[in-house]
Amino acid sequence: MIxxxxxxxxxxxxxxxxxxxxxxWSPKCExxxxxxxxxxxxxxxxxxxxxxxSLDTAGNKRLAISxxxxxxxxxxxxxxxxxxxxxxxxxxxxxxxxxxNELK
Amino acid sequence: xxxxxxxxxxxxxxxxxxxxxxGSRSRLKTLILQKGRLGGQAATTQELENYPGxxxxxxxxxxxxxxxxxxxxxxxxxxxxxxxxxxxxGDIKKVIAKxxxxxxxxxxxxxxxxxxxxxxxxxxxxxxxxxVSYCATCDADFxxxxxxxxxxxxxxxxxEAMYLTKFAExxxxxxxxxxxxxxxxKVSAEKAxxxxxxKWIWSSVLQEIKGEGLVESxxxxxxxxxxxxxxxxxxxxxxxxxxxxxxxxxxxVDLNEQGYVITNEQMETSRPGVYAVGDCRxxxxxxxxxxxxxxxxxxxAAEKYLAEEEGFKEMVLNIEGPVMVAxxxxxxxxxxxxxxxxxxxxxxxDGAIKLVKIDTYRxxxxxxxxxxxxxxxxxxxxxxxxxxxxxxxxxxxxxxxxxKSL
Numbered sequence: 440m441i442x443x444x445x446x447x448x449x450x451x452x453x454x455x456x457x458x459x460x461x462x463x464w465s466p467k468c469e470x471x472x473x474x475x476x477x478x479x480x481x482x483x484x485x486x487x488x489x490x491x492x493s494l495d496t497a498g499n500k501r502l503a504i505s506x507x508x509x510x511x512x513x514x515x516x517x518x519x520x521x522x523x524x525x526x527x528x529x530x531x532x533x534x535x536x537x538x539x540n541e542l543k
Numbered sequence: 544x545x546x547x548x549x550x551x552x553x554x555x556x557x558x559x560x561x562x563x564x565x566g567s568r569s570r571l572k573t574l575i576l577q578k579g580r581l582g583g584q585a586a587t588t589q590e591l592e593n594y595p596g597x598x599x600x601x602x603x604x605x606x607x608x609x610x611x612x613x614x615x616x617x618x619x620x621x622x623x624x625x626x627x628x629x630x631x632x633g634d635i636k637k638v639i640a641k642x643x644x645x646x647x648x649x650x651x652x653x654x655x656x657x658x659x660x661x662x663x664x665x666x667x668x669x670x671x672x673x674x675v676s677y678c679a680t681c682d683a684d685f686x687x688x689x690x691x692x693x694x695x696x697x698x699x700x701x702x703e704a705m706y707l708t709k710f711a712e713x714x715x716x717x718x719x720x721x722x723x724x725x726x727x728x729k730v731s732a733e734k735a736x737x738x739x740x741x742k743w744i745w746s747s748v749l750q751e752i753k754g755e756g757l758v759e760s761x762x763x764x765x766x767x768x769x770x771x772x773x774x775x776x777x778x779x780x781x782x783x784x785x786x787x788x789x790x791x792x793x794x795x796v797d798l799n800e801q802g803y804v805i806t807n808e809q810m811e812t813s814r815p816g817v818y819a820v821g822d823c824r825x826x827x828x829x830x831x832x833x834x835x836x837x838x839x840x841x842x843x844a845a846e847k848y849l850a851e852e853e854g855f856k857e858m859v860l861n862i863e864g865p866v867m868v869a870x871x872x873x874x875x876x877x878x879x880x881x882x883x884x885x886x887x888x889x890x891x892x893d894g895a896i897k898l899v900k901i902d903t904y905r906x907x908x909x910x911x912x913x914x915x916x917x918x919x920x921x922x923x924x925x926x927x928x929x930x931x932x933x934x935x936x937x938x939x940x941x942x943x944x945x946x947k948s949l
Contacts, residue, residue, distance in 0.1 A: 465681075465684055467589075467680055467681070467683075467684060468678075468680070468681040468682075469580055469582070469586050469587055469603075469604050469680065469681070470579070470580055470587070470678070470681060471681070472580075473579050473580030473581075474579070474580075496684065496685070497684060500684065500685060500687065503685065504685065504757070507673060507756045507757055508672070509672065509673050509674045509676075509682070509685050509757055509758070509777075509778065510671065510672030510673065510674070510675070510676050510681070510682050510685075511672075511678075511681045511682055512681075513672055525672075527671060527672030527673075528671055528672045528676075528677075528678075528681075529671075531578075531579070531625070533641070
């Protein structure tokens with residue numbers, strides 16, 4: 440997974456072609472940290488079909504809010520720079536995989 | 544048979560983990576199944592000040608991880624798997640998981656927990672993750688130097704509001720009660736009243752959440768005057784109690800009207816071999832300490848249940864020849880006499896007929912199972928089958944007649 444932040448978000452996500460998934464998390468968010476290993480495992484399975492990014496909202500708060508993310512965990516999907524789908528606060532890894540399969 | 548567990552605990556909050564600690568420490572083969580993150584609701588609470596022995600400085604996640612490590616150190620297995628169905632009939636219970644795996648166990652301990660209640664206010668669902676939150680530790684960061692509203696006034700609401708003041712510019716608490724009245728404990732109330740960042744709106748409820756993409760304003764209704772007012776917070780945190788996560792066991796064990804599992808003091812549910820602990824059961828106080836206490840009680844009760852069940856199988860149900868089971872009670876003199884008469888009589892049969900004595904004061908389960916209403920009662924088993932029952936006023940002659948007819 441690619442670490443994205445306020446400096447590279449535009450290039451890596453908004454200017455990217457195709458499907459990009461961004462995992463918004465923060466070190467204080469326990470549900471996020473719990474979900475993370477399964478997200479990382481899942482991305483390996485689909486590595487040729489989408490680009491996977493991880494965004495620590497601590498230190499990137501404005502960026503998260505600019506993406507209308509104000510609750511964690513959030514996983515957002517972008518296609519050619521446009522946000523096309525989002526899962527937030529109450530979802531499972533199965534929901535993420537289903538959404539990915541729907542969009543890829 | 545080796546893959547049959549003694550105890551499967553469903554849920555890895557403080558109740559489930561404590562059951563795991565007590566179960567595995569008693570050398571019972573114990574499995575804890577946990578859907579997502581361990582620790583239940585306690586793992587989302589940063590401020591945990593009232594667990595005995597752990598004063599300020601302990602956080603929910605830290606304490607929960609310590610409990611999980613503790614359980615594993617005694618040999619409890621912890622697996623990530625979501626339970627989707629349960630078959631609780633019979634001696635061996637089946638636990639079916641989302642992964643497709645089916646686990647088997649003699650005992651099931653339900654530690655299903657509870658989740659934050661949703662009020663279904665207009666806009667609440669739409670702005671979930673967009674300013675509406677149920678988890679202060681997850682989302683407080685976003686509201687640094689911003690304004691938030693808290694709905695609720697119980698322990699959780701006031702304590703989480705205090706936590707939010709470390710981040711937010713102002714925290715406005717909307718309280719349904721008259722001015723000065725809070726449902727939370729006095730210590731928290733005093734701290735909150737003294738906190739300059741906290742503002743209060745009394746006798747009011749939240750009516751609507753509005754915004755374009757993110758929360759921009761909320762409509763508040765004063766219950767006394769009926770007046771509506773609007774303020775512009777960036778976030779709304781709901782702490783308005785919890786609802787039990789018991790859909791999985793509806794129709795399988797008895798629940799009360801609100802959906803909480805009904806148990807007795809041993810944490811036994813309406814179904815033999817099935818226990819419930821923590822926030823999902825009917826109880827007075829839902830806290831980490833009471834959940835942990837429930838877990839300990841359930842595991843010990845389960846251990847006793849297993850010993851009694853195995854004992855009864857070994858001594859009665861698995862025996863080929865005739866076995867006489869005599870129910871007695873220490874406070875019923877007649878039953879003591881009857882049992883000693885039986886003992887003398889059976890001594891003369893040179894062990895052809897075995898006698899098993901059940902103290903009804905200690906073992907209510909067998910009393911219920913065999914519908915024993917009077918003490919003494921004698922049950923006669925052969926090849927594990929109940930073949931006759933003598934109850935109330937019977938003489939030793941009656942017993943002899945029964946034996947002859949064998």
